[in-house]
Amino acid sequence: xxxxxxxxPSASTHNTTHPTIALVGNPNVGKSTVFNGLTGLRALTTNxxxxxxxxxxxxxxxxxxxxxxxxxxxxxxxxxxxGDQRTTWxxxxxERPDAVLAVVDGTNLxxxxxxxxxxxxxxFPVVVALNMSDELEREGLRIDAAHLGTLLGxxxxxxxxxxxxxxxxxxxxxxxxxxxxxxxxRYSPEAERAIAAIAVESSVPDAFLTxxxxxxxGGISPETNPVVRAAVTRFEEASGCRGAIAIAVDRHAAAxxxxxxxxxxxxxxxxxxxxxxxxxxxxxxxxxxGVLGIIFAGLFWGGSMLAGLTDRMWAAVFSPVVRAVxxxxxxxGMIGRTVLWAADAGINALLSIGIPYVLTFxxxxxxxxxxxxxxxxxxxLDRSLGRxxxxxxxxxxxxxxxxxNVPAIIGLRTLRTERERLIAxxxxxxxxxxxxxxxxxxxxxxxxxxxxxxxxxxxxALVISGAGWGLNRLLPGGRPILxxxxxxFRAPTARTVLRKTWFRVREFVVHAAPVVLAGSLLLGALxxxxxxxxxxxxxxxxxxxxxxxxxxxxxxxxFAVLRKELALQLLLALALVEYGRGATSLLAFMTPQQIxxxxxxxxxxxxxxxxxxxxxxxxxxxxxxxxxxxxxxLAVLVGGVATRVLGLLLPYAR
Amino acid sequence: MRAALSxxxxxxxxxxxxxxPDAAVADELAALRVLPGEEIEVVQSLPFGGxxxxxxxxxxxxxxxGLAGQVGVET
Numbered sequence: 001x002x003x004x005x006x007x008x009p010s011a012s013t014h015n016t017t018h019p020t021i022a023l024v025g026n027p028n029v030g031k032s033t034v035f036n037g038l039t040g041l042r043a044l045t046t047n048x049x050x051x052x053x054x055x056x057x058x059x060x061x062x063x064x065x066x067x068x069x070x071x072x073x074x075x076x077x078x079x080x081x082x083g084d085q086r087t088t089w090x091x092x093x094x095e096r097p098d099a100v101l102a103v104v105d106g107t108n109l110x111x112x113x114x115x116x117x118x119x120x121x122x123x124f125p126v127v128v129a130l131n132m133s134d135e136l137e138r139e140g141l142r143i144d145a146a147h148l149g150t151l152l153g154x155x156x157x158x159x160x161x162x163x164x165x166x167x168x169x170x171x172x173x174x175x176x177x178x179x180x181x182x183x184x185x186r187y188s189p190e191a192e193r194a195i196a197a198i199a200v201e202s203s204v205p206d207a208f209l210t211x212x213x214x215x216x217x218g219g220i221s222p223e224t225n226p227v228v229r230a231a232v233t234r235f236e237e238a239s240g241c242r243g244a245i246a247i248a249v250d251r252h253a254a255a256x257x258x259x260x261x262x263x264x265x266x267x268x269x270x271x272x273x274x275x276x277x278x279x280x281x282x283x284x285x286x287x288x289x290g291v292l293g294i295i296f297a298g299l300f301w302g303g304s305m306l307a308g309l310t311d312r313m314w315a316a317v318f319s320p321v322v323r324a325v326x327x328x329x330x331x332x333g334m335i336g337r338t339v340l341w342a343a344d345a346g347i348n349a350l351l352s353i354g355i356p357y358v359l360t361f362x363x364x365x366x367x368x369x370x371x372x373x374x375x376x377x378x379x380x381l382d383r384s385l386g387r388x389x390x391x392x393x394x395x396x397x398x399x400x401x402x403x404x405n406v407p408a409i410i411g412l413r414t415l416r417t418e419r420e421r422l423i424a425x426x427x428x429x430x431x432x433x434x435x436x437x438x439x440x441x442x443x444x445x446x447x448x449x450x451x452x453x454x455x456x457x458x459x460x461a462l463v464i465s466g467a468g469w470g471l472n473r474l475l476p477g478g479r480p481i482l483x484x485x486x487x488x489f490r491a492p493t494a495r496t497v498l499r500k501t502w503f504r505v506r507e508f509v510v511h512a513a514p515v516v517l518a519g520s521l522l523l524g525a526l527x528x529x530x531x532x533x534x535x536x537x538x539x540x541x542x543x544x545x546x547x548x549x550x551x552x553x554x555x556x557x558x559f560a561v562l563r564k565e566l567a568l569q570l571l572l573a574l575a576l577v578e579y580g581r582g583a584t585s586l587l588a589f590m591t592p593q594q595i596x597x598x599x600x601x602x603x604x605x606x607x608x609x610x611x612x613x614x615x616x617x618x619x620x621x622x623x624x625x626x627x628x629x630x631x632x633x634l635a636v637l638v639g640g641v642a643t644r645v646l647g648l649l650l651p652y653a654r
Numbered sequence: 655m656r657a658a659l660s661x662x663x664x665x666x667x668x669x670x671x672x673x674x675p676d677a678a679v680a681d682e683l684a685a686l687r688v689l690p691g692e693e694i695e696v697v698q699s700l701p702f703g704g705x706x707x708x709x710x711x712x713x714x715x716x717x718x719x720g721l722a723g724q725v726g727v728e729t
Contacts, residue, residue, distance in 0.1 A: 077685030111687055111712040213677065241690065242677065248684035249691065256711070275707060275714065276664075279698050379716045383704040391718055392705060482705055482718030483682060 018059070020068040021174045022092055024119065025103035026112050027074030028487050030131045032056075033161035034103050035071040038171055055091050060171060067175050070095060076111075077248075078118050079214040087413070092124075099125045099177040101170065103161075106136045106143050107488075109263065113255035114248075116152065120183055121251075123205035127174040128156040129166065142264040151258045153184035162496070185258070187250035194235035194243075198228050211235060211243040274489060278376035288377055291368070298364050299357060299441050300450055306356035307442060314348050322347075334528045337577075341524025342517045345576045349569035350516045357438035358565075359505050365403050366500040370492030374399055375484070382482055388468030389475065390415075391482035394424045401431035403504070405611040409618050419477040425619050426471060426627050429607040430464045432457070434508075435564035436603045443568050444599045448592035456600055463604060463638060511610075515563050520573045523559065527577065546640045547601060548647075549594055560602060562609055567602045593650060597643045605635030655729050660706065660722035662696045662729070669693050672726035679721065687712030688725070 023031045035041065039058030056071040072092070075085040092100070100119055104112040119126045130145050149156035155173040159166035183204065186192055191211070198207035202220045210228060215221040222229040232243055239246035277283045322344050330336035368374065374396055382392030394415060401408035408428045412421045432440060445453035526532040536543075536551035543554030553571060560567035572586060579585035586595065606628045607615065615624035662668060670692050673680035687710055688694065698707040703719045717725075 077681065079681075108713055114685060114687070114712075213681075242680075244677070244681050245673065245684050245689065248681070249689055252687050252689065252692075252712075276698055279700065279707060281701060281704075375716070379698075379700070379705055379707065382716070382718060383700060383702055386703070392716065479720055480718075481679065481721040482716060483679070483686075483721060484716050485686070486707065486714045486716050 018066045018068045019098040019175055020070065020095060021099050021101050021171075022070045022072055022095065022097035023101050023103060024072055024088060024092070024115065025074060026076055026105060026108075026115060027485065029074065029103050029105040029112065030161040031071060031074060031103045034101070034129060034131065034159070034167060035069060037161055037164045037167045039069055055087065062168075062171055062175055065175070067171070070097065075115070077115065078122065079209060079212050079244075097124075099127060099174045101127050101129060101174045103129045103131050106130050106132045106158075107139065107141075109143060110252070110255045110259040113152075113258060114251055116154075117185060117251050117255055118208075120152065120154065120185070121205065121208045123203070125177040126152075126154045127170060127177050128152070128154060129159045129161070129170045130156055131159050131161050133158040133165075134160045134163070144262045144264060148258065148262040151184065151261060153182050162493075185254045187247070187254060190235055190238040191247060191250050194231045197231040201225060201227055208247070212247055213242065213244045275376070275486060278373070278489075279379045281380070284376065284380045288380060291373065291377075295361075295364050295368075296450075296454070299360055299437065300445055300453075303357040303360040303438075303441050304446050306360060307352045307446070310356060311348065311352035314351050319344055319348065338521065338524040338528045341527070341573055341577065342521040345524075345573035346516050346520030346569070348576065349520070349572040350513060353438050353442040353569050353572060354435070354512055354516070354565045355505070355509065357441050358434045358508050359501070361434040361437055362403060362504045362508075363497070363501045366497040366504075367492050368399075369500075370490065370496060372487050372489045375486045378484070379486065385468075386479065387472065388427065388465075389423050389472035389477070389480070390420055390468070391480050393482060393484055394420060397424055398428060398431055401428040401433060402437070403434055405429060405431065405433050405607055406614050409611065409614045412618060415480075417477065417480055419475055420480050422475065422619060422623065423468060423471045425615060425623075426630075427464055427468050429611060429615065429627055429631060430460065430467060430604060432460060432603050433564065435512075435608070436599075438565045439568040439602055440599050443571075443586065443595050447587055448595055452592065452596050456596060456603070459600060459638065459642065460603055463634065467634075512563055512565070516566060516569055519559050519562065519566050519570055523556070523570050523573065524577075526555075527574070542636060546636065547597055548643045549598055550589060553590065553594075553598055557598070557602060557605070560608070561606055564602060564608050568599075571598075593643070593646050596646065597639050600642055601635045601639040603635075604638055605632050607631065657727055657729055658723050659694075659696075659708070659717070659725040659727050660719050662699070662706075662727065664696050664699050666729065667693060667695045668727035668729045670725065671728045674721065674724035679724075683725070686710070686715060688715070694727070 023035055025031045035056060035058065038060045041056070041058040058069050058071070060067050060069055070091065072088040073085060075088040078089045078092070102116045102119055104116060116126060116128060128148070130143060130148065136143060145156045145158045155177065157166045157170040157173065159170060161167065194211060195204060195207040198210055198220070206216045206219055209216050210220060210222065211232060220228050222232045235246065236243050278287060323340065326339050326343055327336055330339050377399070378392035378395040381395045385392060385394055397408045397411040397414070400411055405428055409425055412425055415421050415424060440453055440456055444456055526535055532552060532555065536555045539554040539558070540551045543549050543551050552574060556567045556570040556574070559570055575585040575589060579588040590598065612624050612628055615627060656671060659668070670688060670690050672690065673683055683689070688708070692710055694708050694710040696706055697709050697714065700706070705716050705718050706722050708715055708717055
């Protein structure tokens with residue numbers, strides 16, 4: 001029984017009235033860009049592997065027909081892979097697409113063709129999008145797409161996904177590719193003999209699956225079929241290695257032959273020098289420090305400038321209008337004042353804390369992602385992360401966590417073992433996300449000084465290191481393995497950087513604004529009715545006694561379980577109502593030292609609701625509960641100790 | 655001379671001879687074209703047991719020191 005001949009529409013989850021096309025390709029070849037171009041959707045794109053960890057589904061219209069398009073995680077091979085690459089094979093088997101659109105990086109054709117040949121061997125109808133044709137030309141290379149199509153026996157279209165060139169044509173060809181591609185390429189005589197012998201019992205695709213050590217489920221197998229067993233044994237003895245390795249050798253050789261026949265121009269040469277510099281500790285560590293410094297400076301100067309601008313604009317233009325409208329509609333009594341908490345102070349806080357810093361951070365992150373520098377950082381940090389039981393691969397989700405913990409935790413699937421996922425998942429919740437960064441910069445750096453902010457990051461880094469080291473000692477299991485491709489650096493383009501920043505900030509505003517408005521309305525009601533003292537009282541032993549913060553500040557920390565930046569926004573709204581306009585009014589009821597402790601506790605304690613939810617889904621609810629409880633304890637402990645140490649040190653510092 | 659990939663200095667070229675015993679890892683290396691008979695070059699070797707950067711016909715890869723110790727090469 002072939003994997004394609006057993007097509008049973010009821011077994012498939014996709015809507016069978018629409019033809020389905022699956023996007024398959026190596027990591028970082030532009031699949032998500034092709035997907036966005038075809039569907040008009042907005043899957044995120046980066047210059048490192050593992051961006052698409054979930055299967056994305058979209059539709060494209062073609063001549064009045066609707067075509068379903070599935071974007072799959074990047075993979076180097078189909079049958080014998082781990083982690084997120086496994087998803088691709090499982091999805092392809094389950095969804096049984098009508099055609100596979102193989103996206104191929106023209107600048108590394110031979111290695112990319114391995115996957116295309118495997119798709120053909122396994123009997124899928126394949127159409128090739130020969131992507132990055134523009135980069136090829138820049139390197140003085142050209143690939144004869146038509147000749148490549150002839151040698152492979154399938155349609156090949158040159159595309160530039162970033163400019164949407166060739167996408168309609170390739171979609172049309174994929175939508176009309178109805179039957180399995182015929183295999184033109186041939187492997188070694190031993191391999192072909194084995195394939196022919198097994199194919200008699202079943203089919204050519206099944207023969208490949210069997211030889212590659214992944215016999216078709218419910219189909220033929222060397223264990224039950226003596227003819228198959230004899231063919232596999234003969235092949236492995238003749239090759240002197242496992243069948244999977246022998247087929248891989250043959251397939252790479254065929255990919256090489258085809259590449260040499262279609263490539264016009266010199267053999268590709270890509271810079272190794274820049275990688276040597278970026279990963280050599282003597283030069284790489286200063287570069288890494290420089291990158292971090294630029295991000296810090298960008299947030300400090302850029303973020304605070306933007307914050308000041310929006311704050312002044314709100315105060316000068318919008319606030320008087322809002323106040324007049326609300327007072328006219330609801331009066332200046334308790335109800336009117338409560339509404340103003342949300343409509344004036346709440347929005348003001350969102351504009352002067354949330355948006356400016358989150359926007360600045362996402363802009364810097366988008367630039368960093370598109371250069372491909374993160375892979376260099378991953379290589380450089382591999383040894384240090386080894387102390388936490390992780391590999392350099394974990395550096396990518398950990399850095400992503402600095403944007404938002406939620407996608408970072410989804411990205412844990414790229415890690416190989418459950419142990420790595422658990423350790424990295426716990427550490428990600430401690431990484432200050434953009435919302436927490438907004439609190440650190442909006443309060444600590446802006447009001448207490450940048451030195452305080454750096455100190456806070458040092459403490460958080462020590463907490464993360466301690467937690468990583470402890471988890472690695474506590475959890476059973478061995479040292480994981482690192483194996484990942486490193487990609488050429490690319491100059492980021494303004495278009496993709498701005499697009500990505502815009503989507504992420506829009507997402508932030510859509511999710512954050514309602515929560516901030518509701519939160520400030522609730523806090524406003526508590527404040528205006530005087531209930532706030534009553535509600536804050538149970539917290540006072542910990543908040544006032546141990547952390548040395550005003551009790552109402554503790555209340556805003558409880559609210560911040562919803563969203564991290566809410567803590568400071570509500571505190572600011574409180575300060576605005578009590579002490580008048582301007583972010584500096586925070587200093588009227590909290591000392592710099594208290595602001596520091598406040599931001600520190602906010603950074604470390606319990607991840608926000610969205611993070612807890614995704615943790616529960618990814619690692620299990622018991623672990624999510626443990627992580628939440630653990631971080632609350634840690635935050636209270638670290639915050640209290642920091643207050644006391646600062647209390648001892650500060651008199652001497654002045 | 656037979657050696658472990660992990661022992662090579664940057665700039666050294668070698669031919670892959672044996673893959674790690676774990677079939678899944680070996681197959682993944684095979685898909686990347688790190689295969690018996692393929693020539694590879696060590697581009698970078700990070701100190702203190704850090705990873706190696708290797709360049710083969712398939713591309714440029716980072717490979718952890720532990721895994722590199724399980725890949726046999728002929729220099």
